Amino acid sequence: MALGSVIKTLVNNLVTRNYTEIPERVQAGLEKYLNDNEEILLTLLSYRAIYKAPKWVDSNTFFNSWFALTNNRIIIARNSSHFKRFRDIPLNEITQIFYELDEHEGKISITCPGKEDVIEFSKATSPYFNSLEKQLKHAHEKAKELKRSDTDVQSILCTKCGSKIDSESKFCPECGARLGGF
Numbered sequence: 001m002a003l004g005s006v007i008k009t010l011v012n013n014l015v016t017r018n019y020t021e022i023p024e025r026v027q028a029g030l031e032k033y034l035n036d037n038e039e040i041l042l043t044l045l046s047y048r049a050i051y052k053a054p055k056w057v058d059s060n061t062f063f064n065s066w067f068a069l070t071n072n073r074i075i076i077a078r079n080s081s082h083f084k085r086f087r088d089i090p091l092n093e094i095t096q097i098f099y100e101l102d103e104h105e106g107k108i109s110i111t112c113p114g115k116e117d118v119i120e121f122s123k124a125t126s127p128y129f130n131s132l133e134k135q136l137k138h139a140h141e142k143a144k145e146l147k148r149s150d151t152d153v154q155s156i157l158c159t160k161c162g163s164k165i166d167s168e169s170k171f172c173p174e175c176g177a178r179l180g181g182f
């Protein structure tokens with residue numbers, strides 16, 4: 001690529017922010033992180049993601065991070081030079097989702113037993129709110145149906161933190177540890 005076009009690309013990246021396409025370098029890491037049969041349904045840059053943990057000390061706020069919806073979880077990842085996962089929210093653990101998505105604000109509040117995640121999106125991303133709400137509702141419904149029909153999902157315990165996790169997971173959703181056999 002000629003230097004001129006390299007500079008033009010850099011300038012374009014700075015001026016027009018892309019809110020829905022994860023940068024390639026993050027995408028590559030995210031794809032490796034996914035389980036077999038897991039696919040990304042939607043990605044949207046969030047303004048702020050707040051994790052309210054059962055113990056306040058574990059709570060955290062992540063600015064300018066990627067919200068990635070897959071067919072079985074929500075992954076909050078850093079918007080940076082490489083993939084770094086902040087949060088995993090398994091869809092089948094979600095008890096309630098509260099949507100406040102319109103042209104004035106973009107906010108979804110997600111409740112799991114003992115935990116809450118609040119994800120806020122900037123006004124600039126409002127054209128994607130309809131699709132976000134529709135896809136998240138649909139994925140959540142499907143995950144709940146699967147949970148009802150498949151009650152004997154094999155569980156294992158994470159060797160690092162001891163959390164009960166799906167035996168097909170490649171990584172522990174709680175502590176991020178890579179699990180054996182891969």
Ligand SMILES: [Zn+2]
Binds near residue numbers: 158163
């Ligand atoms: Zn773990």
